[in-house]
Amino acid sequence: MGSHPVEVVGRIRGHPDGKGEQSSALSVLAGGKSVRLRCDQGYRDFVLDGVSVAEEENLRAFYAKYVEARVDDVRAGGRCTVMMYGPTGAGKSHTMFGSSKEAGVAYLALHQIMKSKLPVPHGNRTNVTANVLEIYNEEVYDLLASNCVASPGPKSLKPIPGRARLEVRGGKAKNATFISGEDPSKLVNEIANVEKRRVVKSTNCNSRSSRSHCMVVLNVSGAGGKLILVDMAGSENSDQAGSIGSEAKIQTGKINQGNGALRRVVECIANGDPYIPYRDSKLTMLLQDSFEEDGAKILMILCASPDSRDAYKTICTLEYGAKAKCIVRLPSSPPKDRATFADGMEAVLLARLRHKDECIERLRQEYDQKERERLEIAQKLIQREEDLKVLTLRTEKMEEEKVKRFAELQGEMERMMKEKADELRREMELELQLQVHKICPENGQYRLAELEKVIQDQRQEIAVLHLRAERAESQVQEFLQASSQAWAESNDIVDMDLSNSICMSRDFTNGSTADDRAGDSSVVLETPASTDNERGQEDQSDKYDTPKDGVNRNLFALDKVHSEVEVPWSEIGLFKTGWLPIIPEEADEEALKPVETSSGDTGEDTPQPLCPSNLEKKFELQFEDKGKISSAEVSVGRIEAVAVSPVGTKSTIDHCTSHERVASRKARIENIFLLCGNHRELAKSPRRGDAPSWDTTSDIQDGHLSPFRPRDRDSLKAVLDFPSTPEALHAATTISNDNSDTEVYVKWESTKMAAGKPICSVRVSSSTSLADLRTKIGLHVISPSDFSFSLGDFGGAPIDRAAENALLVRSLPLHENNPNWRLACLRTSATSPARSSPSSRSTPFKPVENRATSTSPPSASSNKLVEVRGGEENIAPVAEIDVLSRGAVFFCKH
Numbered sequence: 001m002g003s004h005p006v007e008v009v010g011r012i013r014g015h016p017d018g019k020g021e022q023s024s025a026l027s028v029l030a031g032g033k034s035v036r037l038r039c040d041q042g043y044r045d046f047v048l049d050g051v052s053v054a055e056e057e058n059l060r061a062f063y064a065k066y067v068e069a070r071v072d073d074v075r076a077g078g079r080c081t082v083m084m085y086g087p088t089g090a091g092k093s094h095t096m097f098g099s100s101k102e103a104g105v106a107y108l109a110l111h112q113i114m115k116s117k118l119p120v121p122h123g124n125r126t127n128v129t130a131n132v133l134e135i136y137n138e139e140v141y142d143l144l145a146s147n148c149v150a151s152p153g154p155k156s157l158k159p160i161p162g163r164a165r166l167e168v169r170g171g172k173a174k175n176a177t178f179i180s181g182e183d184p185s186k187l188v189n190e191i192a193n194v195e196k197r198r199v200v201k202s203t204n205c206n207s208r209s210s211r212s213h214c215m216v217v218l219n220v221s222g223a224g225g226k227l228i229l230v231d232m233a234g235s236e237n238s239d240q241a242g243s244i245g246s247e248a249k250i251q252t253g254k255i256n257q258g259n260g261a262l263r264r265v266v267e268c269i270a271n272g273d274p275y276i277p278y279r280d281s282k283l284t285m286l287l288q289d290s291f292e293e294d295g296a297k298i299l300m301i302l303c304a305s306p307d308s309r310d311a312y313k314t315i316c317t318l319e320y321g322a323k324a325k326c327i328v329r330l331p332s333s334p335p336k337d338r339a340t341f342a343d344g345m346e347a348v349l350l351a352r353l354r355h356k357d358e359c360i361e362r363l364r365q366e367y368d369q370k371e372r373e374r375l376e377i378a379q380k381l382i383q384r385e386e387d388l389k390v391l392t393l394r395t396e397k398m399e400e401e402k403v404k405r406f407a408e409l410q411g412e413m414e415r416m417m418k419e420k421a422d423e424l425r426r427e428m429e430l431e432l433q434l435q436v437h438k439i440c441p442e443n444g445q446y447r448l449a450e451l452e453k454v455i456q457d458q459r460q461e462i463a464v465l466h467l468r469a470e471r472a473e474s475q476v477q478e479f480l481q482a483s484s485q486a487w488a489e490s491n492d493i494v495d496m497d498l499s500n501s502i503c504m505s506r507d508f509t510n511g512s513t514a515d516d517r518a519g520d521s522s523v524v525l526e527t528p529a530s531t532d533n534e535r536g537q538e539d540q541s542d543k544y545d546t547p548k549d550g551v552n553r554n555l556f557a558l559d560k561v562h563s564e565v566e567v568p569w570s571e572i573g574l575f576k577t578g579w580l581p582i583i584p585e586e587a588d589e590e591a592l593k594p595v596e597t598s599s600g601d602t603g604e605d606t607p608q609p610l611c612p613s614n615l616e617k618k619f620e621l622q623f624e625d626k627g628k629i630s631s632a633e634v635s636v637g638r639i640e641a642v643a644v645s646p647v648g649t650k651s652t653i654d655h656c657t658s659h660e661r662v663a664s665r666k667a668r669i670e671n672i673f674l675l676c677g678n679h680r681e682l683a684k685s686p687r688r689g690d691a692p693s694w695d696t697t698s699d700i701q702d703g704h705l706s707p708f709r710p711r712d713r714d715s716l717k718a719v720l721d722f723p724s725t726p727e728a729l730h731a732a733t734t735i736s737n738d739n740s741d742t743e744v745y746v747k748w749e750s751t752k753m754a755a756g757k758p759i760c761s762v763r764v765s766s767s768t769s770l771a772d773l774r775t776k777i778g779l780h781v782i783s784p785s786d787f788s789f790s791l792g793d794f795g796g797a798p799i800d801r802a803a804e805n806a807l808l809v810r811s812l813p814l815h816e817n818n819p820n821w822r823l824a825c826l827r828t829s830a831t832s833p834a835r836s837s838p839s840s841r842s843t844p845f846k847p848v849e850n851r852a853t854s855t856s857p858p859s860a861s862s863n864k865l866v867e868v869r870g871g872e873e874n875i876a877p878v879a880e881i882d883v884l885s886r887g888a889v890f891f892c893k894h
């Protein structure tokens, strides 16, 4: 029966870079009986007799676990060889000799052998003899020789000078030096000293790499035990070791020669080869007894590095140990005879066969195990591949969803950006319009500010005129006193046909209502026979138009003149056509005789002059009532009668004045009426029957009367909205394509002192040019070429004559009170734009006449001419008075 003489133990040193266990390529399995090496290609398990990790077990623990029992056998007389095997830098020397911190296997064994209290066979004392050999470049040197000197270094391959070289004969080094003793310390010191003499060299793998094999042989005297401790040189290749030069490469080759020889010996023994190549190296020659002697044990300590970079060398080391573990030693008793030898050989062969079978069985088991593992791995691989497919599909799906979502988000983003851009564009356009509106000189704010400045100027002028009005009032008082005296002297009051005439007076006496209506003045028109209750009754207007006797004329008789300053219009009874700012002539007793009315015949129906003399001027009065326009000529000095006749047939009313002072009084009263008339404008009294369109208090701003009434503001707005330049007008005209007919109301442009007189109204197409309109208007004016069109009444921008062909009727402003009409204002050459400019007006008051354009235009078919004249026939009229249906009478002084 064979035995396994070789015990293989692994020892894994700590990581050379100080990394932890996780980075280790080696891991201990099976309770310390197996080691697994992992690499990039996979892993491999090696079954050993034991595995120790240096970081977990120090040298003493390792020794106690795996070496101590062997040493005890040696102490008992056994033979044991402990070999440190492994690649360079794996910790062979460290395990053999230890370090300054801990003792190595050699010293621990020496101590164990010499200090053991166990009884030593053949005596109580243990005497140990030791020799230390070095095998360098296949030469054996005696490190304990007395003439030994320090190692000269590894440079030379020649025998080390001063060191004893030994010959190997019969598996033993001849003439080797021995040290012996019973004191382990002494032997330890000696061994430690000679160990330092070993040839070492710094290589890329080890700073102190052993370049030689070191062998410590301990012989236990008496018991006959023998312990051989071998620290082999590290197996390496020249490139890894960084060996440069031929000698270094030869040195490396010699080292590998010894290692290779030992490997082959082990393999041959393990394989049962009949020839074992012990003589291939000095090392195997010296170890031959360890392999061949019966009972000799071999403890092979495989030193390995956990560094994955040394994986290949580690695999070779472990394979070598696994093979050494298979060595079977057969009984080597010498054959006595041939038959016995044959039996012995048969037994040996059978033993080897069994061993081989065991190996095969073990390998088959390993194979089966590997196959199972492979199948598991293949199954896992298939599972992983399926998982990978699923994951790939999911990834593709997610990728598609991502692309889709991205496209959606991109679209949404683009939409939001577009909306935002549109919003910003609109805001910017709005802002731009605002900016343009602010900086454009034609815009309303600019002009409004300009007009506000005018308003400010006008307010100042109002204050001045108020002073003038007060002075005039005082003059009126004087006049009234004189008049009262004159009236008192006269008992003969003008007897007029009250049913067909109205008596117009101006009451300047300070009445009882003056106190509570301060600042508000008005003019009272009343019939002479009317009472206070009858004032303002609208049926009086009928009397104005139609005399009872059917004569087509109206009579005005001056009843009395008195002052009722501060009486508002709304409380004064007015006939429908409103007030008549006719300047009354001063009437004396004789002049104020009743007017005799007659038929329309001029010859027979001419009223008898009340005062034929002293007639100085005449007025022409036009008024409208119930769609009929009447006219009358009134003489200056005193109005006695107003005859109403159809247009073109002027009836004449003769009258006479009494004496010269009437003229001077008339001038004073005219002045008063003019002033008071202006004052009425400021009073803003609504016409009778019209609902008040504004609050009178709202016009009092900062203690000042605003010269603009709401109606005036509307007019102003119309002016502001209308294109202020011919170019803008042309642009506005060309945009419209409306060719429908429109009514054009033609009038003279208003001036500061007088409202523009209506000329005619014509119906033309909207696309008619202004030049053509001029031709049509030419039928109604004396000199067709002596006027120009203006944009708006009273100071509107003039239109160049050359531009009239390009501008159309639709470019004219709309009439304020009739949006279906266009307003054509003609400016005579005598009318200076500067004079009509609002900013250059000298009076703060908007003249009464100016309101002519803001009232409804009289129809051409309903015009009436009212002639107001004095008593003498051949005196030319001096004024015209337009009477409009809405009650305003306009005074145009020639």
Ligand SMILES: Nc1ncnc2c1ncn2[C@@H]1O[C@H](COP(=O)(O)OP(=O)(O)OP(=O)(O)O)[C@@H](O)[C@H]1O
Binding pocket: 012, 013, 014, 054, 086, 087, 088, 089, 090, 091, 092, 093, 094, 095, 099, 206, 208, 209, 210, 211, 232, 233, 234, 235, 303
């Ligand atoms: N278990 C360990 N604990 C601490 N340090 C160690 C250990 N093993 C080895 N070393 C250290 O590693 C280095 C190399 O170790 P060692 O010289 O023993 O390797 P080697 O196998 O003998 O190499 P070579 O064959 O080149 O001589 C030394 O510095 C040593 O101190």
